[in-house]
Amino acid sequence: MVIKRDTYVQFYDIVRCFDKLWLRDVTYDLGNNGVTGKMYRLIFLLNNRTRITVKTLYGNTEEYEIGELVRQGSVLGAVVSANSLETVTKDAEYGQTETTMGDLLLYPLCFLDDIAAESNSLLQTRKNQTVIEVYQDRKRLQLHPEKSQYLINKEKHNKDEEEIIINDQKMKRTGEYRYLGEYITDKGVETTTVDKRIKEANGIMNEILAVVSLPEIKNRRIEIGIKLAGACLDSKLLYNSETWIRIKNSDIKKLESAQYNFYKRLIGVPTGTPNIAIIMELGILPMEYKIQKRKLMEYQRLMKMKEEKINKKSHHAGDGNGLKESC
Numbered sequence: 001m002v003i004k005r006d007t008y009v010q011f012y013d014i015v016r017c018f019d020k021l022w023l024r025d026v027t028y029d030l031g032n033n034g035v036t037g038k039m040y041r042l043i044f045l046l047n048n049r050t051r052i053t054v055k056t057l058y059g060n061t062e063e064y065e066i067g068e069l070v071r072q073g074s075v076l077g078a079v080v081s082a083n084s085l086e087t088v089t090k091d092a093e094y095g096q097t098e099t100t101m102g103d104l105l106l107y108p109l110c111f112l113d114d115i116a117a118e119s120n121s122l123l124q125t126r127k128n129q130t131v132i133e134v135y136q137d138r139k140r141l142q143l144h145p146e147k148s149q150y151l152i153n154k155e156k157h158n159k160d161e162e163e164i165i166i167n168d169q170k171m172k173r174t175g176e177y178r179y180l181g182e183y184i185t186d187k188g189v190e191t192t193t194v195d196k197r198i199k200e201a202n203g204i205m206n207e208i209l210a211v212v213s214l215p216e217i218k219n220r221r222i223e224i225g226i227k228l229a230g231a232c233l234d235s236k237l238l239y240n241s242e243t244w245i246r247i248k249n250s251d252i253k254k255l256e257s258a259q260y261n262f263y264k265r266l267i268g269v270p271t272g273t274p275n276i277a278i279i280m281e282l283g284i285l286p287m288e289y290k291i292q293k294r295k296l297m298e299y300q301r302l303m304k305m306k307e308e309k310i311n312k313k314s315h316h317a318g319d320g321n322g323l324k325e326s327c
Helices: 023-032 037-047 077-085 088-094 122-138 191-212 215-237 249-267 275-282 287-304 310-317 321-326
Strands: 007-013 050-052 064-066 099-101 104-106 109-111 114-119 149-153 176-179 182-185
Touching (some): 007 122, 023 077, 088 122, 104 310, 191 215, 249 287
Antiparallel strands (some): 007 114, 050 064, 099 104, 109 114
């Protein structure tokens, strides 16, 4: 049985996150996660006494030393920073703030400096808000007042009951938000993502057609064009499509239309040419089957995961129906 309930999703962006991380706090978090001894000392020394210059309109300033800064652009810079920032989940756990999915407790998701928190009630949402602000103060960071937004997926709402405050300011409510390359909307469908992907893919189509039109490869135009489309165009249009469990038939038709229009331009036939002719001539799979293939591959990957993985737990907590039924 599917239980319908409201879903609140909060998105947070940190202002100049990596410029504000302080070295001793980052190394402290490394120690808590098991990094000790020579490796711990080495990471600290690699980042200690960082020398920087500031770019200005009139050129770079003189170099000066900052002792408590995480060195940016290094091999370990992003890793140690992400390790420190993910402690927001521990703050949520200590604050007894979580969202339930069956018997599973879901804490805020942190990917580098992008944080997302999900809840099923306004009370849980405000608890999440409090935890995030505690995390912000503890890390000496600042949440962006404009880019930090939230959305609500429900039919009816009372505006007076949905006010969320962030750093003494009213948090902005939005209908859609781009998080990790995916457009999440308050309607819970993929239409916005599909429309944006097709628009972005137009540039890739033009680039592929420009490449295959070069005199050096004109005799292999179709062969190379198909390979480039499979490597570049499909990856843009179908990125994360294994999670599209509520995609509409109209959205699939849009993807089909974008794909076939490209291949018609590639082989130089009229746009009115039946799509089935393109399938039979070039051996191209329809977008619907490409999406289903990706979902089946993801489902197989989930089944092979260890039981303690959060992906596997959330799949079982949701009765395992979402991805399975969409395949």
